[in-house]
Structures are given as structure tokens and as C-alpha cells.
Amino acid sequence: MISETTTTSPEADAVPPPGPAPAKKRVPKGAKRLLTRRDRITLAFMAGVPTVLHVALVWVTALASILLAFTSWDGIGFSSIKWVGLANFKELFNDNPQFWPALEHNVIWFVVLILLPTPFGLFLAVQLDKNIRFSRVYQTAFFLPVVMSLAVTGFVWQLIYNPDTGLINSLIGANKPGHYIDWIGDPHLNLWAVLIAASWRHSGYMMILYLAGLKGVDPSLREASALDGANEWQTFKNVIFPTLRPTNTVVLVVTIIESLRAFDLVWVFNKGAQGTELLSILITNNIIGESSRIGYGSAIAVVLLVISLAVIIPYLIATFRKERRA
């Protein structure tokens, strides 16, 4: 008797069974009412397919390339995979004349992007936030390079830098024998030339991010600081900029990612010739193509992965710690 009263849940009482049959069928309550079997299958499927894809395309491939970094493999048949231990890394660090320059260029890429186009993008955003005339036109103009594919950007800048017929050399008369300025080929110049193109694009990107951030700043803050007698620069420095903190973190992460994955622009520009070597291009050169050096290329990819993790993990830890505190 007692057991019977406990098993009848209040809900079951509220809805009296229409016939004698349903009362017998007792499934653990909770999930039962919300989701039918078919719902559960569908949901399992919806969660399962992306999980399988994610695991297969992200985790398995990442782990596979880490494993491959310790092998030598030409990509033909699994039987030709040979375990070589650390040989790929030794060769990379000691014998590859392109590796250290590539690493250096990736770092320069980041430093330049964070020092020049990022503040410039912020500057543009602040100007555009003032609702000046034709603000939309400017916004579009500055943002256009971001919309364009990087390959197109590379192509356009190539026309500007072409040693014989390019815009710059034609204007300054540097396309005659003895006076050549080889923007694309000269290893002392080409990285900077390509960085100008990258910055041109990056400032538009940063402008949009900051503009979005600025739109979220409470107008009463400005009013208050105006009432306190702060001038425009003081308002910006002491009131507006500190409220942009979340945007700044996004900007920092985006810029780091941009500089680590820099590839398309340079690839179109000069395929990463001397002066513009980048890690991503070394990986591509070694892996893509016939009789590829997949093991060696993977070793470079692992170096890039380690660098990315070294940058991203501290950031994530800091963010989560902050969230927990909040």
C-alpha cells in the first residue's frame, strides 16, 4: 500500500489515465515527457554528427599530424611511413635555412600589425563614431579591403609593386636599369612591402571591431566626463578606452591569429621567396605537391601549433579565471 502511494507521482494524479493500460507502463520520469524516443534519436544524431565530424576533422587530424611529425612519409601508401624520431625537428632547427627567418617574419608580422594598423584602426573608428558627414561612405571604403579576398588583395598590390610596370616604380622612375627598386624580390624590402598591404587590410578590420565596441559605450559616460570638464583626449584616454577592454582582448587575439596564419597574401605576392618566408608557407611547400614530405611538413606544423598554444592557452586561462572571479 505504502509503495503504491509513493510511486504515484502528483503529475500522474493530475492527469487521470484515460484507460487502464497506460498506468502500468512506468518509465523513469523526467526525460520521458519532454522527449519522445524519436526526439532523442534526432537529438543524438544532431549532437553526434557534429561531434564525429569535429573529432574526425579537428582532433584526429591534429593528432595524426603530431604523430606524422616524427615520421618520414611521401604520402604514397601507409606502408611507406617510417618512424624517424626527432630527425625532422633536428633537420628543421639545424639545416633548414628558411625556418628561422620564417619564424622571425611571423613575429615581425604580429609586431607590425599590433603597432601600426591596430591603433590606426582605432583612430579611424573614433573619428567615424563622431557621426561626421559621409560616415557610411568612409566606413565602406575602409572596410572594403577586408571584404576582398586576400588573394585579390595580393594581386592588386602586386600591380602596384611590379618592378617594371608597377605604379610606384613608374611614378618615381625606378624602373630603369641601374635604378631598380625590387619591391617584390629584394629580401630587405619585400617583407615591408607586403606588410603595408597587410596593414591596409588589417586597419579596416580593426576599425570595424572598435567601431562596434564604441557603439556600445554608454553615452552618459561621455556626458559625465564632459560635465567634469575633461577635454576630448582626456575623455578618450580615461573614460572611453578603459570601457573598450573586451574589444581590446578580441583585437589582440584576432591579431595574433592573423599573424600566425598569414599566408594567402604572401603566397600570391611572391610565394614566400627569400625575405618573406612564413611558417605557413613552409608547411605548404613541404606538404602540398608531388612526392610530398609529409612528415617534415608536419614537423613545421607542430612548431606552429605549439606557438599557437603557447599564446592561446595563457589567454584562455586568464579569461576563465576572470570569469570565475566575476
Added chain:
Amino acid sequence: MPDFSLPAASRRSVLRGIGGAAVLGAGIPLLSACGSSGSSSDPKTVTLGSNASDAVPKKAFASVYADFKKTSGITVKVNTKDHNTFQEQINSYLQGTPDDVFNWFAGYRMQFFAAKKLATSIDDVWAKIGDNFPDAMKKLSKGEDGKYYFVPLTTYPWAIFYRKSVFTAKGYTVPTTWDELVALCKKMKSDGLVPIAFGDKDAWPAMGTFDQINFRLNGYDFHKSLMAGKEAWTDPKVKAVFDHWAELLPYHQDGFMGRTWQDAAQGVVSKKSGMYLLGSFVAQQFTVKADLDDLDFFPFPVINTAYGQDTVEAPTDGFMVSKAPKNHDGVVKLLEYLGTPAAEQLYLKTDPSVVAASSKADTSAYSPLQKKAFDMIGAAKSLTQFMDRDSRPDFTSTVMQPGLQKFLQNPKGVDSLLSSIERQKKTIFASS
């Protein structure tokens, strides 16, 4: 009429729809990646993987296959891919379900796939077509095991191109020795010309210069074995190649690192540059008929009299058979047909930028330039294929291309460069 009006979408049907879309989305790329797996073994069809994505070669090949169908009744089903993509994907293509026959290059790049058992030997075809080709072509068509794997169709030479009118106007004569070449360069420079047009933005043109100096100076055998990784790059013989090159470098066109070969060729078109060492495809840049008729070439001058001018760099394109062709009889018939001078002539009718690989081809329709190229290749004792076809592609693209560019920018650092190349070569050739 069926009722298409939708009831208000229930939560469940939306879920189902999303799930279905996810499955489709995941499935479609996987299926399409399988490529031509569905093709049957129809005895009247031969499948062919083609890299002839450019309009002119594509049309030229189509005319050849149409003629083959007329004579044999066998249809060639062509699967054309973008030229560079085809090349980059060749590994996975040949391991997957390749077409019966595919376009490829002679030389090491062919031997590599033969050695990896990704190609079928075609000695039976060569028993019939062997007489059509000179010995140098036969050598090019064999794998390392001595069996035939390749049927050549067309070829073209590398040489020094110049404009006859420029040479006549200034009273220049074609140099036949190294010293004459250097003297001519000096003369051109004082006449206000750029002696040697050059553009190395794409990194491969420099390999052509290295090849020429190396086989003129050290001979075909050394060149071949250097390319095969059997000689040391630190050998004084190799150093001597770079010394010769450095002597010529001041006469090369400035700013070459950022210039494409097309732009460099424009200097010859506009008579600002005197000479240009390149493949005969340079003629593509001569769009005006009068300019094209004015174009001529001479073989790279003699450096070492022991070897004279016995070697010609003549990259050769043709066909190979994949590891397990579905229609073997049809493939043999097709290749026997492609190995005839008639098929080559038909191809050249549409694409006159190359010449026939067979020595028996009818040359009456050739332009003087083609005729000269054909004779030069036919008379060569040995033919090379270009550095990236004669050596491991991974070595040439990841070590030699940047290495040569480095040399061009800093000719004095050649010693450390060569030892760096040698170290990298050892590990690359040691693998697999």
C-alpha cells in the same frame, strides 16, 4: 494537384530537417571526392586524366581523341583538371581510382611513379611504336628498371632567344663559346641594351640557367647524376658552375626577383633586351606576326669542348598508364595510336608552340622556329627535362628554388649555400 501547403512546421520536423541537412552536408563532399570510381569497364571506352586545362592544348587533344575514335571506335573519356592542381594532387590521384591513362612528364617524375608501382609498364606498346622515336626519347621513356612507362607526344627546347633584327642592326654574331658570350654581353651593355633578360619571381627560371651551365661545363652524365642526388653539391665541379654563372650575372636584367618570365620576355619584344635564355614558349609573348618572325634562337654556347653542345634541355610531355587500367586492350590501342607521327601532327595543328617528339613526324607545316627546334632536339645526343623534372620535386621546390634565389642575390655566399644544399639533399634523398 498535390497539396504543397505546409502545416506550421512542428519542432520535430524542423529537427529532422536539420539532421538530414547535416547528413547530406557531410556526405556530399565525401562522395564527390571518390571521383571517377563509378566508371565501368566498357571495352569501347578508355578514361584519361588530363592536365591540359588551357584552351589551346585542350582543343588540340580533343582533335586527337576524335580522330582516334574514328579509326578505332574507342571513345576517350577525358577528365580534365586544372594544370597545377593536377600536378599537386598527382600522389593521391594515382593512389585512388585514377583514369586508365594520364598526362605526365618524362624523366625522374615519371620514373618515380613507376618505381612506386603506380604505373603500368607498356613494353608491348613500344614494341610497335619504338621505330618512331630517336634513342634519346627512348631513354626518356624508360623507368629505372629498364621497362617503358611513357609515350612521349610533344617536346620543346630551352635555348637563348634573340631578335634577328637586333643582331643585324648592331652587327652581333651568334656566340658559340663562353668567351664569345661574355664578350657579346659586354658589347650589348655598352650599346645600351640589357644583355640577358631575366625574371625569377616564379623561382623556376633560374633552374634553367643552372642546367645549361652545368651540362655544358660538366657534361650530361654528371648533370644527371647530380640531379639524382648521387653527386655532392659541394663538389668543385658544382662550384665552378656557380662561378661561371656569377661571371654572367652582372649582365642579367636588374630587379629579376620580382619579375615574371612574361614581363622579362616583353623586354625582348620591345628590343630593350638582347637575349633571353628560356624555353621556346617565350614565343607566346610575341603576339605580332612580324615580331614572331623576327625571333630566333641559338643553343647555349660551348663551355667545355669535351661536351660541346651535345645536350639539349627538352622537356617532354606525354602519357602514362595508371596501375590498374580497367580497359587494358583499349589503353594499348590508344597509346599505339598516340605514339604515331600522325597523332603528333594532328596535335601540333592546333598547338604550334611545341614540336613532335617523334623523329618521323612531318615537318613541312612547321614554322622556321619550330623546324629549328625540331632539328636541334633530333640531333641531340642526350636530352634533359629541366631540373624539377630530372630530380625529386620535393628537393627542387623546397631546397633548390630558394637556394638559387639566394645565390642570385648574394653570389659571394656560394660556399655556405652549397654546403647547406648538400646537407638538405642528404636527408631528402635518404628518405624513402
